[in-house]
Amino acid sequence: DIQMTQSPSSLSASVGDRVTITCRATQGIANYLAWFQQKPGKVPKLLIYAASTLQSGVPSRFSGSGSGTDFTLTISSLQPEDVATYYCQKYNGAPLTFGGGTKVEIK
Amino acid sequence: EVQLVESGGGLVKPGGSLRISCEGSGFPFRTYTMNWVRQAPGKGLEWVSSISSSGTYIYYADSVKGRFTISRDDAKNSLYLQMNSLRAEDTALYYCVGRYYDTSGPSPNLDYWGQGTLVTVSS
Numbered sequence: 001d002i003q004m005t006q007s008p009s010s011l012s013a014s015v016g017d018r019v020t021i022t023c024r025a026t027q028g029i030a031n032y033l034a035w036f037q038q039k040p041g042k043v044p045k046l047l048i049y050a051a052s053t054l055q056s057g058v059p060s061r062f063s064g065s066g067s068g069t070d071f072t073l074t075i076s077s078l079q080p081e082d083v084a085t086y087y088c089q090k091y092n093g094a095p096l097t098f099g100g101g102t103k104v105e106i107k
Numbered sequence: 108e109v110q111l112v113e114s115g116g117g118l119v120k121p122g123g124s125l126r127i128s129c130e131g132s133g134f135p136f137r138t139y140t141m142n143w144v145r146q147a148p149g150k151g152l153e154w155v156s157s158i159s160s161s162g163t164y165i166y167y168a169d170s171v172k173g174r175f176t177i178s179r180d181d182a183k184n185s186l187y188l189q190m191n192s193l194r195a196e197d198t199a200l201y202y203c204v205g206r207y208y209d210t211s212g213p214s215p216n217l218d219y220w221g222q223g224t225l226v227t228v229s230s
Contacts, residue, residue: 049215
């Protein structure tokens with residue numbers, strides 16, 4: 001099965017900083033990659049699908065890139081409301097594996 | 108308004124069984140592939156199982172294969188997960204997730220998530 005590895009597992013950055021999270025698949029998954037944001041005590045929320053397509057209503061400071069095995073989620077200017085854990089998920093077929101998550105905090 | 112409402116969670120002893128349910132409304136339930144995703148306390152998301160819109164295709168995570176059974180009743184807009192031989196490591200919040208697949212493939216942009224039902228396995 002394809003494994004999804006996220007890095008870093010946690011980060012602390014200042015408001016306004018550019019933040020980058022990576023997700024690596026052990027085999028190619030084309031662009032079948034989604035990014036979710038989960039705030040404490042809340043249901044995960046879809047941010048990006050098809051590796052780089054912004055879900056409706058998601059702020060444009062979020063962007064995604066990549067294809068094949070290497071993917072990136074970027075927050076161009078970190079805001080206090082972006083404190084959350086971020087997960088990637090492959091969806092090119094079962095198992096629909098999630099990455100281990102990246103916890104983003106404000107410095 | 109779209110809703111997915113899970114129910115049936117609770118406390119069960121190791122080795123025991125439990126069936127959790129999810130009822131959908133406000134969207135064409137029968138056309139959606141339905142999934143269970145779980146999250147252990149303080150841990151990440153883990154996909155558990157999927158059942159296609161027709162019920163023809165069923166998949167399980169290795170961690171639950173042979174112990175869990177997913178099923179659906181489209182007449183009741185309901186999804187089920189029968190969990191047997193439960194272990195402490197099955198303790199988690201179980202989310203019901205609907206995902207639409209069109210002719211070009213899956214559409215996560217049309218995902219629906221429930222609020223989850225908590226399953227605790229402990230003696």
